[in-house]
Amino acid sequence: MARSARDWLELIRRLDLPQRVRIMNVCGGHERSITMAGLRAALPSRIELIPGPGCPVCICPEEDIYEAIQLGLHGEVTLVAFGDMLRVPVNVPKGEIRSLSQAQAAGADVRPIASPMEALAIARAHPEREVVFFAAGFETTTAPVAALLAQGTPDNLSILLSGRRTWPAVAMLLDAEAPGFDALVAPGHVATVMGPEEWEFVPRDHGIPAAVAGFTPESLLAATYSTLRQLLDGRAFLDNCYPELVRPEGNPSARALLKRVMEVVDANWRGVGVIPASGYRLKPKRAAQDARRRFPPTSRQGHRRVGEMPPGCDCARVVLGKIYPNECRLYGKPCTPRSPIGPCMVSDEGACRIWWAGGVRIAEVS
Numbered sequence: 174m175a176r177s178a179r180d181w182l183e184l185i186r187r188l189d190l191p192q193r194v195r196i197m198n199v200c201g202g203h204e205r206s207i208t209m210a211g212l213r214a215a216l217p218s219r220i221e222l223i224p225g226p227g228c229p230v231c232i233c234p235e236e237d238i239y240e241a242i243q244l245g246l247h248g249e250v251t252l253v254a255f256g257d258m259l260r261v262p263v264n265v266p267k268g269e270i271r272s273l274s275q276a277q278a279a280g281a282d283v284r285p286i287a288s289p290m291e292a293l294a295i296a297r298a299h300p301e302r303e304v305v306f307f308a309a310g311f312e313t314t315t316a317p318v319a320a321l322l323a324q325g326t327p328d329n330l331s332i333l334l335s336g337r338r339t340w341p342a343v344a345m346l347l348d349a350e351a352p353g354f355d356a357l358v359a360p361g362h363v364a365t366v367m368g369p370e371e372w373e374f375v376p377r378d379h380g381i382p383a384a385v386a387g388f389t390p391e392s393l394l395a396a397t398y399s400t401l402r403q404l405l406d407g408r409a410f411l412d413n414c415y416p417e418l419v420r421p422e423g424n425p426s427a428r429a430l431l432k433r434v435m436e437v438v439d440a441n442w443r444g445v446g447v448i449p450a451s452g453y454r455l456k457p458k459r460a461a462q463d464a465r466r467r468f469p470p471t472s473r474q475g476h477r478r479v480g481e482m483p484p485g486c487d488c489a490r491v492v493l494g495k496i497y498p499n500e501c502r503l504y505g506k507p508c509t510p511r512s513p514i515g516p517c518m519v520s521d522e523g524a525c526r527i528w529w530a531g532g533v534r535i536a537e538v539s
């Protein structure tokens with residue numbers, strides 16, 4: 174019989190942990206479930222659950238958002254993007270348009286969408302317009318974008334791609350002198366597409382316990398228990414605690430589509446820097462569908478950057494799990510979901526926004 178969250182908690186509480194254990198997750202969905210279910214407070218105080226690089230909106234490079242804004246301001250273009258992206262601010266001098274929402278307010282044709290198929294529908298409904306889909310996301314977003322491109326798109330639809338791969342960011346952390354965590358809960362959704370095998374390097378190359386988790390408290394606690402048990406037994410391996418959906422090799426068709434239309438490149442993560450082999454770009458033969466090639470004069474025109482992050486914003490350290498959201502000195506005052514300063518307070522997958530929505534306030538001990 175499947176264990177309940179209560180059962181898993183009981184098993185975890187019975188473990189004799191000699192020291193503090195830090196377990197990182199790399200998925201905004203995981204972080205939301207952990208926070209909303211109150212798992213941190215329910216676990217023994219020696220166990221720290223650390224939100225890591227799990228929010229694609231938070232790490233989307235400033236230059237890509239800036240480029241999307243400029244394209245949106247291009248009179249012939251209808252710019253469509255996932256809703257979260259619209260409010261993400263870029264750091265530009267005062268008086269300049271700093272988000273897609275502001276571009277929209279200034280008269281640009283910027284529209285929020287919920288899926289790549291909506292971009293297709295808008296392009297078909299408006300053949301007289303150039304429609305640019307600003308596609309920012311991890312593998313779970315880039316795979317449907319690849320499917321859209323592979324099936325063929327109308328001539329007036331192009332993609333401004335800002336796709337990222339999750340595991341290279343974890344590899345970068347593990348290659349650093351002080352990774353900052355002792356075990357990893359690997360992202361379930363990404364593993365359904367790319368396969369759990371992508372995460373085998375964590376125990377194999379670094380001796381760090383890892384477990385793929387789903388999004389229920391039961392699955393997250395099962396993964397937590399698995400990694401703790403591995404630590405206590407001195408035996409690191411990759412456990413699959415989401416077997417209902419995560420199968421060996423993931424979704425081979427989706428991976429084949431990704432390979433068909435995109436290639437892996439070194440890519441910039443906002444506030445973090447360039448991470449080797451962590452991004453996607455469209456293959457050269459897809460030039461007609463690539464907004465970067467279709468609109469070269471608009472890109473980066475007049476872009477006067479004044480820094481990657483707004484002054485005082487600690488998003489980069491939050492994303493890397495170096496600090497908790499409420500350790501940023503702007504958290505809650507003045508940065509809130511109503512008036513976000515950094516991207517982590519904008520996105521539903523951003524740790525700052527999740528913590529704020531979960532009722533975590535400034536002085537609380539995490």
Ligand code: SF4
Nearest residue numbers: 488501508515518525
């Ligand atoms: S609280 Fe706001 S300013 Fe601070 S890290 Fe989070 S998003 Fe950035």
